Amino acid sequence: MHIIDTAIADVKILTPKTFGDERGFFMETFRDDWFKQHVANVSFVQDNHSKSAQGILRGLHYQLKQPQGKLVRVVSGEVYDVAVDMRQSSPTFGQWVGVLLSAENKQQLWVPAGFAHGFYVTSDSAEFVYKCTDYYAPEHERSLLWSDSELAITWPILPGTSPSLSVKDQQGLPFAQASRFE
Structure with missing residues (x-):
């Protein structure tokens, strides 16, 4: 896995090593010990999968209580993914990072807890998969x-x-x- 820094130090782009030939490909998308050592010492408790049509914008969401860190990726199509720093004590408070994630580039985005997150579907449709560090709590969502x-x-x-x-x-x-x- 290759790590790419973004304009906000805590937000990372991860590019997996892909092994492929004319038959298809294989890639490791997550490994707990590697992630904890190189990205963030967190544990994931929930996986989510959504499908959206072109032109749909979801977000920008965050949970005040039970804040969620998210490791996001696209398994079909393409989205423009955005993370906004909502941590008042952070030197990047109020700044945002935007990244094109696609099934083709296979990149993932690490969005730590304390960020608002959303995406816009740029392809005909997109399937979006993400791991969360805490459970969905709609009563705390903003x-x-x-x-x-x-x-x-x-x-x-x-x-x-x-x-x-x-x-x-x-x-x-x-x-x-x-x-x-x-």
């Missing part, structure tokens, strides 16, 4: 406004379209009003 002008995230929205959002994401709070971590 939604940060994806289009907040203070954050100025440069989403690759298809020309002439608007993203498809859930009601929860339409009602996301601007960064200035959003709950934060210490």
